[in-house]
Amino acid sequence: MQVHFDFTQCGFLRPNAVVFLGGLVRIINDRGGKARLDVSTMQQGVRANLEINGFAYAMGANLSPWKGNSIPYREDSFQDENGIVEYLKKNWLGRGWINISPNLMNAIASQMWEIYTNAFDHSGSGVGVLSCGQYFPKRRELVLAVADFGVGIPSNVRIHKEDPILSGKCAMQWAFTRGTSTAKKLGPRGMGLDLLKEFIRVSQGGLAIYSHDGYARITKDGEFYQDLPVFFEGTLVQVTLRCDDIYYSLSNEADPAPYF
Amino acid sequence: MEHIKVKKLIGENAMTLDDGEVLFRQIHELLIRGETVELDFDGVEIFATPFFNAGIGRLLADLQPEILKAHLKIQHLSALGDRVLRRVIENAKEYYSSSSEHRKAIDSIVHETTATM
Secondary structure, eight states: OEEEEOOTTOSOOOHHHHHHHHHHHHHHHHTTOEEEEOGGGSOHHHHHHHHHTTHHHHTTOSOOOOOTTEEEEEEESSOOHHHHHHIIIIIIITTSSSOOOHHHHHHHHHHHHHHHHHHHHHOOOTTOEEEEEEEETTTTEEEEEEEEOSSOHHHHHHHHHTOTTOOHHHHHHHHTSTTOOSOOSSSOOOOHHHHHHHHHHHTTOEEEEEEEEEEEEEETTEEEEEEEEEEEEEEEEEEEEESOGGGOOOOOSOOOSOOO | OEEEEHHHHHOSEEOOHHHHHHHHHHHHHHHHTTOOEEEEOTTOOEEOHHHHHHHTGGGGGTSOHHHHHHHEEEESOOHHHHHHHHHHHHHHHHHHHOOHHHHHHHHHHHHHHHHTO
């Protein structure tokens, strides 16, 4: 089977589209097919973006990536925490687009790691975890997209709750309720997304998650869940950060109260 | 008293379940025996919930909070680590103290909420 990707109608590929495209190519190849990205149909901006962010190089083009306003395309087949933290700190947060202290950089990287750990722990993605980002200077926004092509959040929730007809919307809402988790190993789980949601609200950023037939969006104004009319075989998370340090405050003081 | 340098044990990023498991294995038996453990987080920069869930939250499965308060000492933990650890402990306390009925009640609240959306 050969799948031909035609970009004629495409004016720009946002990071979520780039990771989705990368995952599709890997899946097609994994299943014995052949994906062909028709560069001749790409508008100049689309092509340049895919070259800059390293996507073209990852797909086999003989082009070394450079950086521009993009955060490099990355594929991880295993949980390389040190490599991913380095990527987040150096290529995403450390490019001077956002003026934050080293402590705050560590805090944001820690929140983003929660997305990766969910992708690695829950998805069983055959093509690993794919990431890509972009800085949008006019909007002063920093975007990171992380995708896996695994079993998806609604499916995990339905199995965990033994409720095969639970809607995508309800499953997503359950997954984003404080303290819930479908993970069973090594004790209680489920606070990572709660901390991430809190961070997104306080910093007035945005979090959007597409997973199978469920969709969730978290902003400072609240949480929105809905069923998706289309089915996406995996989970795609997109985080948007505001590039003004006034939105970020982090206490440097540890709480003196006892832990237990 | 056992003094453990966490950075030496797992490195400067305390993030994964596996690293949490390493820490758990180091301290669980000592605490069960009634010994005091000092966890020194000097030099550890990044913290995430999987690490603390597997390394510390899980201790509450068979150790009472009062025992841990008296015998598990935390040193040089950054403000970030402090915030993440407190959230994990709070969740673990709820998790190990709640009955299955309570968990079902939480589930039904979620159902009712989404039904009106």
